[in-house]
Amino acid sequence: xxRSTDLDREGxxxxxxxxxxxxxxxxxxxxxxxxALADDEAxxxxxxxxxxxxxxxxxxxxxxxxxxxxxxxLSAAVFDTISELITFIEKSK
Amino acid sequence: MKSSQILPHILKKTVxxxxxRIAIHLxxxxxxxxxxxxxxxxxxxxxARAFExxxxxxxxxxxxxxxxxxDLLQAFIGGILMGAIPSIMPFxxxxxxxxxxxxxxSALIAITKPVAILTYPAxxxxxxxxxxxxxxxxxxxxxxxxxxxxxxxxxxxAGFDSKPEDIVFLQHSSGTTGLQKGVALSHxxxxxxxxxxxxxxxxxSVDTVVSWLPLYHxxxxxxxxxxxxxxxxxxVLMSPxxxxxxxYKLFQAVSKYGGTLTWLPNFAxxxxxxxxxxxxxxxxxxxxxxxxxxxxxxMRWASQQMFLERFAPYGLKPQALATCYAMAExxxxxxxxxxxxxxxxxxxxxxxxxxxxxxxPAQGGAPSRLMLSAGTPxxxxxxxxxxxxxxHLPERIIGEIALQSxxxxxxxxxxxxxxxxxxxxxxxxxxxxxxxxxxxxxxxGRKKEMIIVGGKNIYPQDxxxxxxxxxxxxxxxxxxxxxxxEQSGTEDVVVVAETDxxxxxxxxxxxxxxxxxxxxxxxxxxxxxxVVDRMWLLKTSSGKIARNANREKYIAMVQN
Numbered sequence: 001x002x003r004s005t006d007l008d009r010e011g012x013x014x015x016x017x018x019x020x021x022x023x024x025x026x027x028x029x030x031x032x033x034x035x036a037l038a039d040d041e042a043x044x045x046x047x048x049x050x051x052x053x054x055x056x057x058x059x060x061x062x063x064x065x066x067x068x069x070x071x072x073x074l075s076a077a078v079f080d081t082i083s084e085l086i087t088f089i090e091k092s093k
Numbered sequence: 094m095k096s097s098q099i100l101p102h103i104l105k106k107t108v109x110x111x112x113x114r115i116a117i118h119l120x121x122x123x124x125x126x127x128x129x130x131x132x133x134x135x136x137x138x139x140x141a142r143a144f145e146x147x148x149x150x151x152x153x154x155x156x157x158x159x160x161x162x163x164d165l166l167q168a169f170i171g172g173i174l175m176g177a178i179p180s181i182m183p184f185x186x187x188x189x190x191x192x193x194x195x196x197x198x199s200a201l202i203a204i205t206k207p208v209a210i211l212t213y214p215a216x217x218x219x220x221x222x223x224x225x226x227x228x229x230x231x232x233x234x235x236x237x238x239x240x241x242x243x244x245x246x247x248x249x250x251a252g253f254d255s256k257p258e259d260i261v262f263l264q265h266s267s268g269t270t271g272l273q274k275g276v277a278l279s280h281x282x283x284x285x286x287x288x289x290x291x292x293x294x295x296x297x298s299v300d301t302v303v304s305w306l307p308l309y310h311x312x313x314x315x316x317x318x319x320x321x322x323x324x325x326x327x328x329v330l331m332s333p334x335x336x337x338x339x340x341y342k343l344f345q346a347v348s349k350y351g352g353t354l355t356w357l358p359n360f361a362x363x364x365x366x367x368x369x370x371x372x373x374x375x376x377x378x379x380x381x382x383x384x385x386x387x388x389x390x391x392m393r394w395a396s397q398q399m400f401l402e403r404f405a406p407y408g409l410k411p412q413a414l415a416t417c418y419a420m421a422e423x424x425x426x427x428x429x430x431x432x433x434x435x436x437x438x439x440x441x442x443x444x445x446x447x448x449x450x451x452x453x454p455a456q457g458g459a460p461s462r463l464m465l466s467a468g469t470p471x472x473x474x475x476x477x478x479x480x481x482x483x484x485h486l487p488e489r490i491i492g493e494i495a496l497q498s499x500x501x502x503x504x505x506x507x508x509x510x511x512x513x514x515x516x517x518x519x520x521x522x523x524x525x526x527x528x529x530x531x532x533x534x535x536x537x538g539r540k541k542e543m544i545i546v547g548g549k550n551i552y553p554q555d556x557x558x559x560x561x562x563x564x565x566x567x568x569x570x571x572x573x574x575x576x577x578x579e580q581s582g583t584e585d586v587v588v589v590a591e592t593d594x595x596x597x598x599x600x601x602x603x604x605x606x607x608x609x610x611x612x613x614x615x616x617x618x619x620x621x622x623x624v625v626d627r628m629w630l631l632k633t634s635s636g637k638i639a640r641n642a643n644r645e646k647y648i649a650m651v652q653n
Contacts, residue, residue, distance in 0.1 A: 031621055035605070047188035047612030051337040052547070052581070055368045071339035072122075076187065 017065065018086055024060050029053040039083045044076040061085075067092035094288050094323065096499070099255045099280040100173050103323050105247040108134045116322060119163055120331035120346055128163065130325075133170070136163070138242030140171025140211075141250050147209055147232045151176030151251045154207040154263065154506075158182045158198075158216065161332040164236055165308060166318065168211055173261055176252030180205060180263040180275060181309040183616070190613035191219065193559070198223040201272040202230060204507050205263065211236055257281035263506055264311050264421045268615060270552035275506035276311075276421045285473065286424035286500035287320050293429040293471040294384065296354065298325040301381075303352035305336035305343055311421035312389045312548065316356045320425075326354075340365045341373035344407070351381040356417070358389045358548025362396035363582030366403040380408035384432060387465075388417035389548040391536065394438055394465045396582040411435070418467035418494075418534055422502045422521055423474065428534045430468020437466035437533050450491040452528045452535065466533040474498035478529055483517045486528075493540055494527050495520040542640045544575035546617050547583050551575075553640055559614040560588050565603040567591040570630055574644040578620075585620035589647055591627050600624040623647065 018039070026035045029049055043049045049057060058069040067089055072078075079085040094103060107114075112131035119126045149155060155177045159165040165181070172179030182201060185194045198220070201207075206229035210220050214235045224230055247253060255261075261283055263275040291297070302321045306313030313333075321328040329350045336343055343365070346352060387397060397414045405411070415431030430436035443460040445453040455461035470476050477485055478492040486492040497520055505511045515522060524541030527534055544551040556573035560566060570591035575584030588611065592603055604622040611619050631642045 030608075032604075034601075045187055046609065047618060048609070050612070050618030051334070052364070052618070055338065055340070055364075059368060071335075074338045 017089065018082060020064060021061070021082060021085060024064075025049065025057070028060075029056065037082065040081045042076070042080050043082070043085075044074075044080050061089060065089050065093075094284050096281050096285050096288075097257060098284055099252075099257055099259070100261055100283065100323070101247055101250065101252045101255065103284075104134060104170070104174070105253075107325055108245065108247070111325065114325060115327050116325075117163075117166065118327065118329045118350060120329065120335070120342065121162075122335065126163070133167065134247070135243075135245050136167040136241050137170035137174060138245045138247070138250075139239050140168045141175040141252070142171075142242055143234060143239045144171060144175050144177055144209065145251065147234055149175070149177050149209050149232075151255065152178065152259065153209075154178045154180055154205050156180050156182050156201065156205070156207040156210045158184055158210060158212040158220065159236060160184045161307060161330075161334070166330075168236065168239075169262070169308070169318075170322075174247055174250045174252045176250070176255050176259075177209075178260050178262060178277075180207070180265065181314070182265075182272070183267065183307070183309045185216070185219065186616065188612060189616065190610075191222075193614035195219070195223040197269050197272055199225065200269045201265070202228055204273045205275050206507060208232070209234055213237065255280060257284075258503070260503055260506075262314075264314060265309065266421070266550040266552075267309070268552050268555040269558075270555050271550060274508060274511060277503040277506040278424055279503050282424050282500040282502065283315075283319065284323070285498075286315070286426065287323050289472040289474065289498075289500065290320065290426045290429070291324055293426070294354070294432060296320075296324060296326065300324075300326045300353045300383075301329060301350055302326055302354045303329040303343060303347050303350065304355065305331045305333050306356065306548075307333045310389075310549065311425055312356055312358070312419065315425040316354075316386075339373075341369045344369070344374060344377050344379065344404070347379055347382055348377040353381055353383045354386070355382065355384075356386045356388055358583070359387055359392050359396050360390065360547045360581055360583035362387065362393075362400040363580065366396075366399040369403075374407055377407045379404055380410065382409060382413045384415040385409075385413050386415040386417050386429075386431075388419050388426075390545040390583060391577065392416055392465045392467065393579070393582060394463045395579065397465070416465055416467050418525075418536055420496070420521075420523055422515070422523075423496060423498055424500045424502075426471050427474055427476070427496055427498075427523075428468040428470050430466050430533065432468075436468060437531075439464040439466065439530060439533075439535055446491070446537065452489045452491060452530065452537070464535045464537065467527075467536055468534065469532050470496075470534070473500070476529065476534060477520060478527065479517070479520070479522070483520075483522075488529050488531075491526055491528050491537055494523045494525045494534070494536070496523065497521070542574070544573065544584055544586055546575065546586060549617070551586070551615070551617055555615060556586070556588060556611055556617075556619075557638075559610050560590055560607045563590070563603060563606045563610055565592050565594060565599060566607070567593055567627060570627070570638070572630055572638045572640055572643045574640050574647075576644070576648065586617055587621045587623070587644075587647060588619055589623045589625055589630065589643060591629055592624050593627055595626075
């Protein structure tokens, strides 16, 4: 499994993580690679990411960033936007 | 069970003979709760009394809007005990737009004409917002105000004198269109179905059913509630929302309670096989599972194999893989396969299937398709395959599947207009296409333009209506359809809409808005939204948007 220990600086790690997640969402979930995704755009409460795909996102985050995502974390109350998701991942590390 | 019985008689006998037997294990977020028949029926009796006090009469419809859990089960049984006709409306979820939900509820009320709606105190205001001056609803009941019935006297309740032919409950499919078409089922139909289906499954009270299926859908209502209840088979029930986020919980529950029977829509085989971590399966033992029954959307052999490979190391037996073809209009099951012997796999020639509508066993290296048998008809249900003129077709010719049984619907509630086209010469026309071979049924496609996602029936016109309201979409020029996705094991939903704008940014905005509005207005998510030029969509000779032709056109476009 790939772990994101290859990036040394906090800044580039943060940016890279965000870009990776955005790319995964627009390519794999929304099937629209050209779509722009704002950092504060509601993902779950808006239904943009449906419950089928939410588990995919969790598995991707676990595999890519080496954190554990519990099923109780998969809710808009825990994270609903890219920014909140980044905070969640950083805290879980 | 005899067809001269009614549900309250069976329930009374159960609670008199075996009150302490566990009826239901509810898997909740904070642990499991076991409900004995005594507890379940006393609480249900409380609902029956509350309905009586509210002035509800036998034969009147009560709509129940509660979340998946004990209250929903008890209110439903309570309605039956007092002879009302319960009908479950899905609860409003976080992402659904309240306005669209209100429209759906109004659509249900307009046709079904319920006299009462039962819901949580916090939701009463929302229900009132859907009511119209002069509609049928006399009372909105607060579920929190319902007390348990201390002295359970089922025989004193109005439902105890119901007749076997009386309607016992309604089943709806989802969306505005589905909610306007309530399948009315009698006590006799439900009891006949359960007797016949139990025989096909060899199901008895020693079986334990494990289910996460929603109860507003026929598969969940019958297999994941009514059938185990009447057969006294313990039911282990979890919420569909909990299962979706943590599919491993189904496997842990089977292991913990020695589950023997589970029904799943095809996508769940792919979903579980691909999305469960080993760490969540430690010590899980699936060796008690004697049938995992694939039903309610097109079944794929590959999905079942994927599931078997993933879970065989945990004790899943190959002979547990079973199949079924079901229809709410037949209460539930029509056929059952894979119980005494594995479900047949028929490899047929692809060209003969697509071009001649014939299911010819494949020869040599010719392109072929693997068809998974749905099994043979359950007792007292008879099948035919009919051509366009409703003539009986021989084996291995594709036609419309028609059925006759002793458990058919009484009718579509307040929609006699729909009944004429649903039947021909006493045969119910399912709208599904398939063929028979050596007495086994193979379902190959669908005549009706329905989309089936994750086992849920979606009417494309509901999605088209929402998309057509998006600014920039040319009026009336939008189509919705499903395309099977091998990876997920279910259909991807596609919307194609025409616009007059040639601006790329504007088209992107329209696509985004369609996605958003459909997400908020229905319980499904669109996979692809395509905004196209004017006159892209094909119309039928009568001027309607041709869904299947546009589906073919779209597939050809994305393949190029």
